[in-house]
Amino acid sequence: MTYQIIAHVKNPSQARALVVALRAYGFNPLEQGDGGLPGVTNLFGPEGVPVQVPEEEARDATALAEDLLKEMAASDR
Numbered sequence: 660m661t662y663q664i665i666a667h668v669k670n671p672s673q674a675r676a677l678v679v680a681l682r683a684y685g686f687n688p689l690e691q692g693d694g695g696l697p698g699v700t701n702l703f704g705p706e707g708v709p710v711q712v713p714e715e716e717a718r719d720a721t722a723l724a725e726d727l728l729k730e731m732a733a734s735d736r
Contacts, residue, residue, distance in 0.1 A: 660713050661713070661714045662689055662711040662712060662713055662714065663711060663712065663713075663714045663717040664709045664710065664711050665710055665711065665712055665717055665720050665721040665724050666709075666710045666721070666724045666725075666728065667706035667707040667708065667709055667710075668707045668708045668710060668728065669707040669708075670707075671691075671708050673728070673731050674691065674707070674708035674710060675691065676731065677710055677724060677727055677728065677731075678690065678691070678710060680723075680727050681710070681712065681720055681723065681724065684723060686712050686716050686719075686720045686723075687712060687713055687716065688710055688711060688712045688720070689711045689712075691708065710724060
């Protein structure tokens with residue numbers, strides 16, 4: 660199964676919340692640490708935490724992720 664990055668999230672807590680929300684809506688995102696190097700978790704670049712879903716879910720999951728991230732940003736104010 661091939662995964663596609665649908666978002667890079669600066670805040671690791673928000674990235675975890677986004678993964679949980681995507682799962683609740685029926686998507687199958689990779690958990691943080693899945694698919695990485697053995698023994699190396701939380702290794703993220705300057706873009707933030709990548710959130711990935713299977714390619715066939717990417718279009719719908721991206722739209723949902725964008726809306727959820729906007730709501731998260733609004734609640735931080």
